[in-house]
Amino acid sequence: MPMLHTVNKSPFERRTLDTALRHAVKGAAILLIEDGVYAAFDGTVVADKVRAALADHKIYVLGPDVTARGMSEHHVIDGLEVVDYGGFVDLVTEYDKVQSWL
Amino acid sequence: MAIEVNGKTLEVDEEGYLADLNQWEPEVATIMAKEDGSELTDAHWEVINFLREYYEEYQIAPAVRVLTKAIGKKLGKDKGNSKYLYELFPYGPAKQACKYAGLPKPTGCV
């Protein structure tokens, strides 16, 4: 299994998501956490970029961070998978290693 | 530091404010008032209950000016003034009443 990349910065404020996507090989997964979850919602200026990335990557988003920010699953872009903390742990064990982009 | 309420030990900070507002019960206010050498009347409870509701809604303890105005709106002009509130809570209505109500010290209250 390739790598799991976690992104915890807002895509509107930092280039972290872009950097992670540029360095993720095909088949690598992205997990959006903390302010990184702002990339997961429909109707934003980054939504198309995220949708395009789905062609090469599974993209996950951490549910508790979504609800904390006043969003819900129906705001999340189709094709992304919402996971809870248990799901987060499963991903970490499922993929060979984790790259935490800060 | 701690206070004893109904057989339970509740943690308070160095100024006597309850560490965990979820541990509050009416008895907390009664005991804190007794330690200050006073007894709570219905008039005190009116303010304490108002503060609990205010905190529930806004998640902060109001500054004294805001409290005074809000009390006036809710309970009438004769109660919505500093003199009335200071007579009830001589250590300062926001500070003392908030403490009895189990709330944190109001922001900006020194």
Added chain:
Amino acid sequence: MAEPWEDDELEGPVRKFMYVNRRAPYGTIYALESLEVVLIAAAFEQDVTLVFMDDGVYQIKKEQNTEAIGVKNFSPTYRALEGYDVEKLYVEKESLESRGLTTDDLVVPVQVVNRDQLAELMEEQEVILSF
């Protein structure tokens, strides 16, 4: 000596303060710190204007529920600002739109201004604090 209740009105000049909020609510401490400073300044009866722009617009997003992340949800406190006579709340139109949000998504009534109007508003202030 004045009684405590006679000491109500604080003397001193009233200045125009603007607080510029540009950060999302929970990733950093800026939003909460700003809110606390605003409440303190309002207690001293200054002329306060709040601006929400960039990720700062997320601070006042409705329906925040932080139970699962174990952090205090301070979004209800923005609704207390009116009681503190802080009634000048501005949101930058461009910031709102690029995040797919509208004023219906916000916990408080705000005035929406575009970037140029906001720049003008900033010029009118005496003190600007950016968070």
